[in-house]
């Protein structure tokens with residue numbers, strides 16, 4: 473494997489963000505502060521053969537709050553150069569820390585003007601909102617002034633995904649803010665339906681609108697990075713596991729020319745110590761661009777430290793399927809303590825190539841048409857969708873219930889690949 477990545481959020485910003493995202497987390501701060509130091513990098517190079525690291529630049533706090541985070545990574549970039557490790561400056565896409573932008577109109581809205589949550593303490597911002605867009609652009613421009621080799625945009629999500637989908641009817645998804653309403657009306661000649669989307673024309677128009685918005689944003693940010701001589705990538709999540717047009721708001725064939733590599737984030741790690749990314753073989757075998765895959769088991773906040781066997785399984789599969797492994801190096805929760813990768817506990821890896829693999833291609837499911845009772849139910853739930861998600865994140869007891877019931881893990885692991893309405 474010629475490239476090996478570490479997905480490595482670290483420094484003071486990551487510790488601050490953990491305190492925003494979770495209710496009173498117990499944090500091993502030293503492990504996050506040590507991720508970019510020479511001791512860690514030297515072991516990462518020697519044991520894992522790391523060539524690329526995705527490192528924290530901007531988590532979506534205000535510029536004032538983030539100054540220490542940016543200075544922290546800037547002062548450590550020489551450490552990576554010393555070990556020949558390519559750095560990708562990690563910048564948040566369309567979401568910001570809500571409390572830091574209280575007085576600014578940057579956020580996505582539902583049909584009742586409510587914010588759309590991204591996590592506890594963070595809300596999604598709208599790429600059609602000039603102020604929100606200017607913030608993203610200014611952060612990428614600022615990151616380009618630093619000695620990163622690349623710029624990486626995380627969480628390229630435009631609004632919320634639909635919670636209900638039929639070929640002729642969907643729940644609210646995306647964003648219904650004033651900026652989206654104005655633009656949609658001027659481009660499609662009729663008012664944007666703010667809540668549910670009825671009829672295949674409205675659904676296909678809205679999917680098109682949302683994807684075109686994201687395409688413009690991705691190409692704008694890519695041009696800025698490329699003109700500064702940086703590589704450019706975004707977090708694609710897994711467009712072969714969840715339909716990207718519906719659940720994230722982008723079309724891979726349309727945005728791929730803006731990207732220098734594909735970074736897929738998914739939940740392909742299994743228990744015990746198995747991994748299955750065979751559904752990505754068609755992508756890996758059809759592109760000349762590097763494909764990095766970062767596979768979680770249950771996801772951020774739910775995974776304890778990976779064992780030597782887990783990591784070896786990832787390396788083995790990467791060698792067989794011919795992709796570049798990117799190991800999650802941060803936000804493990806072991807014995808209720810949040811910590812980064814404990815490199816001292818890992819032994820050197822081998823790259824065996826004899827792992828048996830299954831061929832598990834995920835085919836899109838055909839969407840059914842809606843029934844009257846389903847439409848009635850969705851109509852009733854729609855106004856509370858964003859509010860319920862917000863409550864489940866912000867309310868300490870509900871958040872615990874969601875975590876213990878493993879609902880969010882199940883949702884993240886469930887395949888949601890559908891044929892789009894025509």
Ligand SMILES: [Zn+2]
Nearest residue numbers: 598647649652
């Ligand atoms: Zn909007």
